[in-house]
Amino acid sequence: MVSMKDIARECGVSVAAVSKALSGQPDISEATREKIKQAASSMGYQPNSAAKVLRTHRSNNIGVLFVDEAHNGLTNEFFALLLDRFKHVADSKGYDITFINRGISSGSMGNMNYLAHARYRAFDGVLIACMDFHNPEVIELAQSNIPLVTIDYSFENRMSVGSDNVSGIRDLVLYCAKMGHKKIAYIHDDNDSAVTRDRVGSFKDTMESLGLSVPESYLPVAEYRKTEGSRKATEKLLALDDRPTCILYPDDFSALGGIAAIKEAGLEIPKDISIVGYDGIRVGRHLTPSLTTLRQPTELIGETAAQKLISLIENPVETRIEKVIVKGRIYEGGSVARI
């Protein structure tokens, strides 16, 4: 490997001069700079990030924390798309992306936790998405001094980007009501998160403002993004004496589980029962009938998260901590009947 030392020898200057010439510092004459650049290029010089990081404490590397146990991270279309756009913006600004995990061993002290890993790699910033935000290790990371952006969850005094769950659920409920539905159920997770609180709250509020009642049985619990749970929750709803005419699912994967249960019960969508998803993933568009859902501006969320995080990294003082909220839009498929 050619280093600055080699170039310096070749050009008869000091290593410092080479460093300055290549990094565009002003106190190097144009002639010398040209000579150094020429030599660097002809000798096949490649910078060494380790040396740079060691000296400057800047890695131009962003850590991404995506849970991947149970295939819940990358293979989730929503998060894959989010990461794709995030990566795109990061790339264009000269940042790499490395996944944060728990597999790196810290010598004798067992495996590193998330924060230790982030420090070990000297990440300039961290993106957290698709996680259990109550995990102590995640909280530890969030309370560190590393620039941080979270998706769909907000820590105190930290940047976050999320979708507007309140308006999302409201819009969906209003749409269903407009289509004539009065008996609407909402399946949700019982985890303690703002997403759940916002959505359930919005659901109840909107229903109330429409003068529609929501029996407790219309709010069954199922883990997010698990088809199995939503399938069972759907079966419960279908078994009710006073069955709802429309079921809202908390995400499109859950809706897939619901569809399976409905088909199994010998019912037809939307003739016998209407359903609505949330997220707007690709598969929904190819179903028959296609799934009415709230399409999240996933690309925008990913891009915004990257911009905010990089701004936080590069201008820590001027950058204002924000809780960015972006609105989604209803995709009107064919899964809600007019009654």
Added chain:
Amino acid sequence: MVSMKDIARECGVSVAAVSKALSGQPDISEATREKIKQAASSMGYQPNSAAKVLRTHRSNNIGVLFVDEAHNGLTNEFFALLLDRFKHVADSKGYDITFINRGISSGSMGNMNYLAHARYRAFDGVLIACMDFHNPEVIELAQSNIPLVTIDYSFENRMSVGSDNVSGIRDLVLYCAKMGHKKIAYIHDDNDSAVTRDRVGSFKDTMESLGLSVPESYLPVAEYRKTEGSRKATEKLLALDDRPTCILYPDDFSALGGIAAIKEAGLEIPKDISIVGYDGIRVGRHLTPSLTTLRQPTELIGETAAQKLISLIENPVETRIEKVIVKGRIYEGGSVARI
């Protein structure tokens, strides 16, 4: 940040002793080792990867080259799942994963190419998937001395993991023939790759072995994984005087494009025309009828790639260069009619 220096001062030993104690070297007494470990842990010591990489030239970091322009990388379910499994194995063996891109600037010399980026970050190894393998930069990377595994493409003298396209296409054709089809079309890309050659070759060979003829018009061209192209190719096939009774698509996304064209033509699957996909992505299972396809053992490909690459990194001499080929299995959906 606490460094070994701080621990050394605290314990009254040299930095070298600390390094040895923490990395488990034998020539440190148990008493001293214990003391150092205690101090390290109570002082909150965190190793510094930059220093380690600088000194040892080992980064415990694997570069992953996934094209992402046109959302073709991460958001492709096949590759997302592949990467997910790859990452899982890499994690468990203590390797991080960083995306290789072209966004990192090398000071005055423009942006780094893939190889330069890999050297810059000192990746111990590289995974290449989902790429244009004829790209000069990719070839340059493949010809470097960095341990490398490619997916679904094989460079001379380099490790690769791929699915068995020959048996895959053959199995599908045999299945269709068994269902009574004689007029079978295959849409394919006209790029110059082993995947295409193997598949088209296998298609023609299998058809010939069955005594079935394949007119040129039954082999229309469309770019892989693009619904738009396959839609047009399908329209062409449907417009033929002697229309095929069954269309094979090169991947499930292409099949989605075909389905759109077929619906638009007012035809019904599988009553009027049968279709077959390739890959076995999730959406296919939720279509009505569900898509008959060749399900690739994506998880296995990802895991194998990781194991092979890490073996290549850790035992460069003993590890034999292999072209691993794994077989897929037909998923029998409802998109092929018995005629």
Added chain:
DNA sequence: TAATTTTACTTAATGGATTAAGTTGCGGAC
């Protein structure tokens, strides 16, 4: 007991780049 081996360290060089502080030579001001 003297010689040898082992144990448990220390010393010092090294990897590659950055940067504050210092030095030299030159042109211009007075």
Added chain:
DNA sequence: GTCCGCAACTTAATCCATTAAGTAAAATTA
């Protein structure tokens, strides 16, 4: 002619961990 200021460098310290080579003391052997 002298002094000042500036351009264009060089020097040297620094970031942190690793490791070959060296050393002193303790343990073993003859």
